[in-house]
Amino acid sequence: MTNLHNAKKTCWNCPAAKLMGNVDFRACGQARDTLGKTAEGEEILIECRRRPELGYFEPNIAFEQCSEWEPSEYGYILKNMKVMILGIDGYLGWTLALKLINLGFQVSGLDNYTRRDCVMEKGSHTVVPILRMTERLIAVKEVLGKDINFRRIDLNDVSKIKEFIEEIKPEAIVHYAEIPSAPYSMANMEHAVKVQENNVLGTLKLLWIMKEVVPETSLIKLGTLGEYGTPLTGRPLFEGLFPADATIKWEDREWSLGGETTPRDPVSFYHVSKVQDTFNVLEACKYWWLRSYDVMQGVIFGVFTEEIAMDKKLRTRFDIDEWFGTVINRFVAQSVIGIPLTLYGKGEQIRGFIALNDAMQCMVRLIISPPEPGQYDVVNQVSGLYKLSELAETVAKVGNEKFNLNVKIQRIENPRVEADTHPFEVVSRKLPRVFGFTPQVELEDEIERMIKVLLESEIKNRIEMKKHTVFPVTTWQGEKREMRNLEKYEPGTKEIKGYKPIFDT
């Protein structure tokens, strides 16, 4: 089943199918226009861009019957499918580009190096050294034997983006070109504005361009699980939209919530930008029949994919600073140079996580199983829920037992405004049940691989050089100061407190 998850999808889903004829834009509940537009028997037909010899036909050829789609371990793949990655120079963008190339996709991408600039501006660097883009492209050609069509473009540069999309006519667009940092967006007004301008306005412009140039192309948009916040009622974090059997009761009446957007409770101006994106994308699908998967990704960690492992020149970046380092990545860097793993506040915060390699598997599955015209759907891309204090214990255990590192843990004053004790239930059913996703990476194995890479002497030196950037020095009020140390302890000596996460797959 896992490999055949998209076998029954049809031309209706296929980006090669150009919709012709009687397309009828309206909202749920809006009356059909009967003034001549919907003549009896006038159906929606398509023309296949890849198989023009078929002429006009009803969109009902299944992927498993079509010669353009070929089976693979991820499902049916559109031959030489053209995928454009926005933000291709980043941690995820670069990793996905390699994976797609290795699977036979035609990859194009753009980036304006915002991530490199932001990290440099904050006085840090990627501790895993990475090449310049020009050199990266050569390395890919050497190792994987294929070209990436790359262009340096800012997401806000409408005319250049439009020109590039028109030239490539991508069959899927993966949107990773956002500034992904909550603390960065909270530092001061300039940072907050920069994050929201890039993320919100960049995405809004992209939607208008897609409407005009590639309306049948699916948009796979990276959101974050943080859009939902951590509801203190314990209500589950559904996958963006309420399932049909969810109801709301008030006094003696009851209504279905089916298909309505679930509440969002962002926890920084960065998270707000992602929520705004969600609504902009949803509306674009509704008004213009664009199609999109909004991916609510958990906190990402890891260094490994099959392609990255092929050659050191192919490695992706790895940030450890307070702004761009994700929590497991920071813990691992701390463990390597003998700094206690740093928890904020009580350390009982619970988050959803996914390893780099598993996230890439999900993305491939989403790319090859496009939504239908006008379909907006949300997936929670998560493979496990962990309490941060327990994660610190796990990193410490791997570091101590496998590498003799003598890892300690400490708690400092929380620079953020967030609940540090809260219930947490996440629903993540669509990726495993609809797209055939099975997580492959065990948390402890990936931590072990990460420590091993970060212990390489060049990388360890690069961590030492920037170790001061790991500690948070900016609060959510924009105040700059050292956080107070609350406690330092040996792993395994503390009782784990707080709520137990509930993971509903």
Next chain:
Amino acid sequence: MDVNDKNFEEEVLKSDLPVLIEFWASWCVPCKAMDYVLNELEKEFIGKIKIVKLNVDRNKIIPKKYEISGIPTFMVIKERKIKDSKIGALSKNDLKKIIEKILAN
């Protein structure tokens, strides 16, 4: 199951069981969400009621004939006659009530 303009007569009008039809479209988020509940009800009422879906973009004749003006529309047809019709997402309980009412008659 999906029905269309062509097999509507055979699958719905000539059906021995009463039929619950959902008129839907790919761009209708509530319609998409209803799938799960319909599957559940199908299992629960197996052999008692037939549950089908009809896409209003890909089929024009039937939606026009039944004057479908908004989606999702749920309609129950028994012996060629419309027994019930409701617009908008419905809770599982509401759908159950509709089905039970038909089965009681």
